[in-house]
Amino acid sequence: MPEGHTIHRLAADHRDRFLDQATRVTSPQGKFSDSAALLDGQRLTEAEAHGKHLFLGFADTGWVHIHLGLFGKLGFGTAPAPPPTDTVRLRLRTDAAYADLRGPTTCALITDAEKQAIHDRLGPDPLRHADDPDRAWHRVSRSRTTIAALLMDQKVIAGVGNVYRAEVLFRHGIDPYRTGRDLTPAEWTAIWTDLVALMREGVRLNRIDTVRPEHTPEAMGRPPRVDDHGGEVYVYRRAHQPCHICGGEIRTADLAARNLFWCPTCQRR
DNA sequence: AGCGGATGTACAG
């Protein structure tokens, strides 16, 4: 499920339901039981995201640090909460609502200092208003690594995943195999600015849509098509299908154990 | 029933 937009949306969803509430905290599946016992009945005072990391602040006790990884999910519901299934790592619950966490890579109770250390090793996040794209450019512009790999490196830029990576490179006509130091400052600025807009829209709609109005199925008279993730895209998971713009075949390749998608005609070296 | 994948990361060597 999760690229950065999902996690920022989840932070807001937690604030909506649990902020300033005394919250019941349990770990039906057991792996978080000790920490859940410490947190049970405490007040949620903050919910914050940086990239794909979610932090739930319980004023007196610490932060719950959650990373969904590839499979993790957070699901919300209204009270009464049903009996939890045995994969629920963490359940938050008030009289009105509940949230169930399953399959996360990380769910741990951490201190302020440990939280700060996580921020320190993450790059700027297009969804954090104060974050500075120049910090990312500093690394990108001196790197011989491909821009496709750099966009996925959370130390360089936080929150971009496989969908936004493929789509933002397509939208700017940038070949994924160009190196960081081969990009121009203008290209980087365009990528960052676009990610800010795309990811904000992602938070709002809770899905990734990247197709410009003039290229929508309605505008181009082609059959509607959304990806499994729910959004409309140019190249992601469209291997061997025709490019929406040039009609050429979308290519795919393995890059650092992830599937890369691009249009070799629209995205130039 | 059993498989292969999937919007991710960390660690070993």
Place this chain on the structure above:
DNA sequence: TGTACCTCCGCTT
């Protein structure tokens, strides 16, 4: 660079 981990879903038998 490869592998392990976490869960769910859709496809194949």
